[in-house]
Amino acid sequence: MNKSPVNNxxxxxxxxxxxxGCIANGxxxxxxxxxxxxxxxEGVRVDAVTKGTGCHGMCARGPFVRIxxxxxxxxxxxxxxxxxxxxxxxxxGEVIKRLLFRDPRSKKTVKSHRDIDFYKRQHKIxxxxxxxxxxxxxxxxxxxxxxxxxxxxxxxxxxxQVIDEVVKAGLRGRGGAGFPTGLKWxxxxxxxxxxxxxxxxxxxxxxxxxxxxxxxxxxPHSILEGMAICAYAIGASAGFIYVRDEYAxxxxxxxxxxxxxxxxxxxxxNILGTALSFDIEIVRGGGAFVCGEETALLAxxxxxxxxxRDKYVFPTERGLWGQPTVINNVETWANIPxxxxxxxxxxxxxxxxxxxxxxxxxxxxxxxxxxxxxxxxGTTLREIIFDIAGGIPNGRKFKAVxxxxxxxxxxxxxxxxxxxxxxxxxxxxxxxxxGGMIVMDxxxxxxxxxxxxxxxxxxxxxxxxxxCREGIRRFGEILTRICQGxxxxxxxxxxxxxxxTVQSASLCALGRTAPNPVLSxxxxxxxxxxxxxxxxxxxxxxxxxxxxFYIDPEFCNGCGLCAKMCPSQGIAGAKKQAHTIDQSxxxxxxxxxxxxxxxxxxxx
Amino acid sequence: MATNGNQLETEEQxxxxxxxxxxEQRYIMPIMHDLRNRYHYLPRKALEMAxxxxxVPLSQVYSMATFYKAFSLIPRGRVxxxxxxxxxxHIKGSQxxxxxxxxxxxxxxxxxxxxxxxxxxxxxxxxxCAIAPxxxxxxxxxxxxxxxxxxTIIREYGGRENE
Numbered sequence: 001m002n003k004s005p006v007n008n009x010x011x012x013x014x015x016x017x018x019x020x021g022c023i024a025n026g027x028x029x030x031x032x033x034x035x036x037x038x039x040x041x042e043g044v045r046v047d048a049v050t051k052g053t054g055c056h057g058m059c060a061r062g063p064f065v066r067i068x069x070x071x072x073x074x075x076x077x078x079x080x081x082x083x084x085x086x087x088x089x090x091x092x093g094e095v096i097k098r099l100l101f102r103d104p105r106s107k108k109t110v111k112s113h114r115d116i117d118f119y120k121r122q123h124k125i126x127x128x129x130x131x132x133x134x135x136x137x138x139x140x141x142x143x144x145x146x147x148x149x150x151x152x153x154x155x156x157x158x159x160x161q162v163i164d165e166v167v168k169a170g171l172r173g174r175g176g177a178g179f180p181t182g183l184k185w186x187x188x189x190x191x192x193x194x195x196x197x198x199x200x201x202x203x204x205x206x207x208x209x210x211x212x213x214x215x216x217x218x219x220p221h222s223i224l225e226g227m228a229i230c231a232y233a234i235g236a237s238a239g240f241i242y243v244r245d246e247y248a249x250x251x252x253x254x255x256x257x258x259x260x261x262x263x264x265x266x267x268x269x270n271i272l273g274t275a276l277s278f279d280i281e282i283v284r285g286g287g288a289f290v291c292g293e294e295t296a297l298l299a300x301x302x303x304x305x306x307x308x309r310d311k312y313v314f315p316t317e318r319g320l321w322g323q324p325t326v327i328n329n330v331e332t333w334a335n336i337p338x339x340x341x342x343x344x345x346x347x348x349x350x351x352x353x354x355x356x357x358x359x360x361x362x363x364x365x366x367x368x369x370x371x372x373x374x375x376x377x378g379t380t381l382r383e384i385i386f387d388i389a390g391g392i393p394n395g396r397k398f399k400a401v402x403x404x405x406x407x408x409x410x411x412x413x414x415x416x417x418x419x420x421x422x423x424x425x426x427x428x429x430x431x432x433x434x435g436g437m438i439v440m441d442x443x444x445x446x447x448x449x450x451x452x453x454x455x456x457x458x459x460x461x462x463x464x465x466x467x468c469r470e471g472i473r474r475f476g477e478i479l480t481r482i483c484q485g486x487x488x489x490x491x492x493x494x495x496x497x498x499x500x501t502v503q504s505a506s507l508c509a510l511g512r513t514a515p516n517p518v519l520s521x522x523x524x525x526x527x528x529x530x531x532x533x534x535x536x537x538x539x540x541x542x543x544x545x546x547x548x549f550y551i552d553p554e555f556c557n558g559c560g561l562c563a564k565m566c567p568s569q570g571i572a573g574a575k576k577q578a579h580t581i582d583q584s585x586x587x588x589x590x591x592x593x594x595x596x597x598x599x600x601x602x603x604x
Numbered sequence: 605m606a607t608n609g610n611q612l613e614t615e616e617q618x619x620x621x622x623x624x625x626x627x628e629q630r631y632i633m634p635i636m637h638d639l640r641n642r643y644h645y646l647p648r649k650a651l652e653m654a655x656x657x658x659x660v661p662l663s664q665v666y667s668m669a670t671f672y673k674a675f676s677l678i679p680r681g682r683v684x685x686x687x688x689x690x691x692x693x694h695i696k697g698s699q700x701x702x703x704x705x706x707x708x709x710x711x712x713x714x715x716x717x718x719x720x721x722x723x724x725x726x727x728x729x730x731x732x733c734a735i736a737p738x739x740x741x742x743x744x745x746x747x748x749x750x751x752x753x754x755x756t757i758i759r760e761y762g763g764r765e766n767e
Contacts, residue, residue, distance in 0.1 A: 023745070024735055024745035025735060205728065207689075207691040207692070207693075207728050208692045245674040246727060246729075246730050284634065285672075286672025286675065287672055287675075287727070288672050301630060302630055303629035303632045303668075304668070305667050305668055306672070365691070440695065452691070452694055460728075567751035587700075589751065591750070
């Protein structure tokens with residue numbers, strides 16, 4: 001009998017988010033304080049279970065505490081609030097208004113997460129358990145139909161029926177390229193060589209993306225179950241989860257889950273008494289972005305440097321140690337149990353013609369509600385950025401959204417109504433990638449953004465092939481030149497012809513997609529490049545050599561906030577009088593621009 | 605016998621870590637992870653012993669140690685500052701943090717202070733974008749770091765400002 005309370009609608013539960021973002025904001029301390037307060041008190045009158053859960057998604061407002069069954073959501077909870085929460089809310093049934101979420105647009109407080117726009121418009125499949133269950137409890141997972149899909153596959157379906165179901169669901173790989181998952185399995189199963197291997201790609205390297213992290217931390221069993229189902233479908237005996245070095249918590253969470261799954265007979269020899277034997281091992285990455293590329297990742301597991309190879313022959317035929325291998329991304333694996341449990345038709349009914357199901361995006365950067373968002377494929381950029389994530393804070397203006405990681409592209413305001421799926425993003429010169437979505441406002445310099453990505457990629461190019469190793473470095477040099485005001489108009493042509501070479505001649509996807517940030521910014525923000533080159537001016541006030549800030553006396557009311565915040569004491573002025581910036585002291589950090597509530601600090 | 609922090613580096617200790625793993629090439633990286641977690645860098649002697657144990661050429665171990673960013677052949681400081689330079693942190697001012705660390709401690713990414721107290725490196729996105737810019741000191745994550753709060757953090761770990 002499963003005693004987990006997570007599926008009992010009347011259970012008194014205190015869910016504390018212990019995702020990476022909330023822990024950095026003190027989430028663990030809040031969790032411990034709540035536990036102490038509830039366990040230590042002898043006269044406890046409430047029977048509440050405190051659970052440390054995975055990420056609730058709204059990381060900017062952590063630590064996040066949800067009290068069930070009333071569905072009271074408290075944001076930015078501090079240890080000093082804990083006693084009050086126990087006394088007033090848990091004992092007294094009273095809502096503490098001060099801790100409720102305040103809608104950034106209507107300024108009203110909201111109690112239930114179902115009334116918060118951020119959650120209301122989401123559709124959770126891959127994240128169905130994240131933030132709801134205690135990731136360290138296999139009982140919690142099982143109470144939410146966990147491992148029912150594995151049972152269903154093992155006892156009521158043949159391996160080829162499982163594969164057909166995944167094919168029919170139309171699931172495409174969530175790691176970036178969007179290859180149909182079912183076809184990948186089918187191809188691997190057709191290769192008549194044993195052993196076959198299964199790999200989970202958890203080397204989430206795109207800066208600004210943390211959806212895989214949240215699944216590995218918050219719902220590790222969904223990945224294990226997905227892999228075990230695949231093992232049955234294709235006849236694999238061993239699986240590996242390759243986790244990014246930076247994700248220590250993911251490693252811990254997955255490790256615990258694997259042990260528990262073995263103990264319950266979901267992994268190991270003769271799973272659930274059947275002929276299937278399959279086990280999973282965790283491999284920690286070494287901090288190399290290129291290892292997100294599947295052939296590089298396989299090389300890394302084998303104990304080699306992470307250099308990709310050309311894919312004339314796919315890993316489904318020659319993968320790990322030359323054996324047939326299925327490699328899928330974390331989010332893809334997390335979708336599998338849902339598809340088997342609910343059926344392919346249910347999954348395929350969500351999404352667009354070419355991209356089925358949902359997609360998790362990490363919406364970060366200059367948005368009000370930074371966090372993880374799962375929406376059906378085909379949702380528009382505008383809905384995601386403005387309706388769910390709350391738009392651009394501090395009264396600033398939307399400028400671009402960057403999708404697809406370092407090799408994706410920047411999409412301008414004119415395309416905000418684009419319905420997001422694998423194909424639509426590719427059409428506008430960007431890509432889905434793993435689902436990073438970085439929102440930029442008018443304080444972001446698009447030339448500098450392109451330079452940042454290309455420098456990032458230059459550092460991450462493995463160096464095996466010349467176009468990528470040398471080409472990306474040249475991009476970095478040219479873009480740096482432009483950022484310093486030393487560029488020429490001819491440089492723009494050079495960037496374009498270089499892009500063509502790197503795109504067509506590089507060995508793997510890292511190089512082939514590397515020019516995307518340059519090409520997309522050149523296409524949509526060419527004016528900004530020309531502004532740097534011809535007028536030696538950075539309109540966003542980011543490129544230090546080309547920036548001079550000044551305070552517009554017409555807007556400045558002399559509040560003195562900028563002078564107080566200036567790290568180099570470079571702003572002076574009398575109280576209630578317009579202030580001025582001492583250019584000799586200014587380090588161009590832009591703190592004054594960002595703190596001014598009256599938009600008085602401007603770029604010359 | 606060298607020391608790093610409070611960890612003694614002895615051949616017995618190296619051996620203890622290395623022999624946790626069977627003789628297979630794929631265990632090069634796990635061994636390097638364990639060494640790094642203990643010493644915060646990879647001592648040369650330990651790598652030689654690992655190569656012997658795994659029966660792979662030292663050059664193979666060396667190529668991996670230098671390819672993967674998680675590892676360093678140079679000792680790190682007692683206090684290890686890692687600035688996140690993921691996209692979000694970058695557009696929210698990680699460069700300013702790097703500049704400020706240089707102003708305060710005189711080190712650039714990849715460097716260690718001569719007294720081996722502080723070292724600085726940059727990492728690509730730690731997944732804490734909601735609280736950008738982020739700084740990790742040893743294993744603790746600090747969010748929304750500014751030039752002013754950085755000074756406080758450095759002082760907290762016993763650093764003196766060199767102004």
